[in-house]
Amino acid sequence: MASPYLRPICARCGRNADLACSGYKNAPPVDGDVKIVYYCSPKCQKEDWQHHKGLCKRLQTRKGLYRAGSVLQEIFYMYREKLYEKFYVKIDKSEGRLVLYEGQYSLSTPFITAPTDCLIPFPDTLCQTAEDKKSILVHLSCDDASAWLHEVLKYILVDIAVSIEEVRCVPKNKKLVITHVHPDQTRQDPNFEHEIIKVKLQNGGEEYALDFSGAQYGYFEPVIPWLKYVESRVAHFASRPGFDYFGGMFDILRSMSGRNNVVEILFALNVESSRALLHGTKSWEAESKIGICSMLKLPFPQFKIKEKLLVDHIASKIVWYHERQREKNKKARVKVGYGTPAWIARHSRKKK
Incomplete structure (x- = not known):
């Protein structure tokens, strides 16, 4: 009876393999082109690099x-x-x-x-x-x-x-x-x-x-x-x-x-x-x-954590800038008498 579990085969020498190329991991497939490549040893992986690197780099970039x-x-x-x-x-x-x-x-x-x-x-x-x-x-x-x-x-x-x-x-x-x-x-x-x-x-x-x-x-x-x-x-x-x-x-x-x-x-x-x-x-x-x-x-879970931290950090910069603008304009309003009867009358006339 055939075994229900078939071990992966080394892409270089054909032996049983357990070492998966990390470049393929979590790469989004396009037309089913992502098939995990395995090696039996770092030596076989290194020797296969010239044959393997084109697709590996393409998937990493994707x-x-x-x-x-x-x-x-x-x-x-x-x-x-x-x-x-x-x-x-x-x-x-x-x-x-x-x-x-x-x-x-x-x-x-x-x-x-x-x-x-x-x-x-x-x-x-x-x-x-x-x-x-x-x-x-x-x-x-x-x-x-x-x-x-x-x-x-x-x-x-x-x-x-x-x-x-x-x-x-x-x-x-x-x-x-x-x-x-x-x-x-x-x-x-x-x-x-x-x-x-x-x-x-x-x-x-x-x-x-x-x-x-x-x-x-x-x-x-x-x-x-x-x-x-x-x-x-x-x-x-x-x-x-x-x-x-x-x-x-x-x-x-x-x-x-x-x-x-x-x-x-x-x-x-x-x-x-x-x-x-x-x-x-x-x-x-x-x-x-x-x-x-x-x-x-980064591994996907760590990537998502960092992504949120980055977005929150950028958000804090926008909030800081807006608060600074409000404070700056508050001082300018005091200087020109914003909200006083004279200011309101002057700008109401301009609207007309």
Whole structure:
């Protein structure tokens, strides 16, 4: 009778083997290409390296991308919550649909005392599930992902990607449709162009889509093989005249920042706040004594622990920056007599 347990065979000499190549461990499969390779000894593993290294390095790079994508996705969810600007008072949920009802804003530009006055606490209590929250956080935020993650994404992918592109498309096959209802009860058309990132990897040239706002369409995986993404989720590609390069979306949104209205103020606040993403990543590396590249290679449980610590550290930097802005503007308000009858009268006349 054959044994129910067949021991692995050494890829070099054919003997029974127990030593698995660590490079294959936890590598995400694409079309079933991840098959664990075993060796009977370090000697056989070393002798087989020339034959084995191409696929091994390709899988290690792929694993690094998927983990980097996880880190960047968690950073973006956190960032959107810290910079949230939409005022929703009601959310209706049905199969494959969320309807978001926007409340009436009471803030007008002359009475904004600090850029952070434009931010609104995220309505956690209106969300039924954690996935609903993620979907609402990134709703209409694909441009934000390309713009505000630009520097930290470039930093984290430096040893993983050989090229990075910003790609615009029209999405299809949405699992979720989100409808935005304005205070006057008009409904916003839910059909928008969508912004994603295309990366080509080192060690083999595999191509992937990075979609950090896919949750608004019911997709929660940030890393998807490029051809699979195009075939299943892209109706057709769109152009972005004038800023069609990696970093172009950051330049577009930065050019729209200013102090004349709430929209311009929010863009300006994001330009400054997004600097904390890269700064926070580097300061976390220094304090934790581990680089991002090394963190991505940790055993999965340790990686997830470090990922959370990193995101929390970056969040603390954003909070610190916002608190500093509030304190700075508080002192400025005292200096100009903000809130006094004379100040109110002066700015009321300007509004008229």
